[in-house]
Amino acid sequence: MFPKLCACCETALLKDETSICTFCRNELPLYSNFFDGDHDLHKILYGRVLLDQAVSLFYFEKKGIIQNLIHDLKYKGNEELSYHLGEWLGELLVDSGWKNKIDVVLPVPLHNQRFRQRGYNQVEGFGKEIAKKLSAVYNDTLLKRRSNSKTQVFKNRLARTEVVQNHFYVEKQAVLSDKSVLLVDDLVTTGATLEACYLALKDAGVNNLNIATIAVSK
Template identity: 80%
Template sequence: MNLSLYNMLQDFKNFLFPKLCACCDAVLLKDEQLICTFCRNELPLYPNFFDGDHDLHKILYGRVLVDQAASLFYFEKKGIIQNLIHDLKYKGNEDLSFHLGEWLGNILQEAGWQHKIEVVIPVPLHPQRMRERGYNQVEGFGKAIADKLSASYNDGLLKRKSNSTTQVFKNRLARTEVVQNHFYVEGRSDVKDKQILLVDDLVTTGATLEACSLALKEAGVTKLNIATIAISK
């Protein structure tokens, strides 16, 4: 097939099935990728990607000691990032997951995180949720970051025991052993004394990250870092 015919077929395909912005559902222009230019300029970027004053330290204060944390965006209900996260979770937009991972990965690479991270681990989905959704929405995010930092990516170490929501953990007085037992590590020798980067899409109460972090600490992780797509403002 010659190039001109291929381009014609692609244009026709795009006409029948136009690619939409992950934030506003507007039809993307030919040179736009995943997010339209208007929305890209409106994205509420997190101002301090990796400094010691990251909001995650405050959210998890007194519960889990995090070495370094990074986020791309601020999240607000009914805001542009809520639309983006919804598109990522429920519309199967795997390309968006990789795109955001490359974005944050480049920032972390410039900050020298490639010298600090050995293994990237995603917050896992319960198998039932995985079957319903078809993929883990942070898989591409984590893989892209791991590639940028020359680290390994492993989604088989951290496991979820329950498919219940993290609502039960919203009370910060919940017993530590209950929180910890929500997740477990399979293959502790693969994480013991390693520099781990735990990745997730959105931080609100920090309950899920707390539970994952406690499981990793119990498995022998001494240096835990966290990266997320967004964090509640």
């Protein structure tokens, strides 16, 4: 039997460690004061997304253990890590009074093609654990991404903003009408994907939109 390795530094994990070793856990760039009005997500999405609350577990830096962690999550199929991070952030959110404040947790959907290659969405565990902690419903079938081929057609004919507007759509819009929604994503850099999701959710009549991400670029 091979021992499980730390997602950040690849040393063998001890029996009571999950996904991340104790050393890395203490070294990871945790996002402190995440209810601050000038959260980086608010800055990134300013003027584009009408946002209620935004939270991130970590800052993203282009080197170091946080980059290894995101890589493990995205490309190495480390599903246990996704659940573990959801449990971590979920507990922080409960401590901050979020329990029962959210109706539905939605993951940013993958491209169909990528989903077929990987067979899993890397934020699924993250979203499910947060939903469990907050007593909310996790749903990965309502918010959908249009297929690549269709997007390609739009790109040739329409302006960029219209491409963004047509990227995602909500199936069964009535289900989300007047609901408090928490959208979950892994790493946010430009915010373009979140903006596109927001436009679809706004069309569905969502009451307020909150965002939780594993990491956000500084």
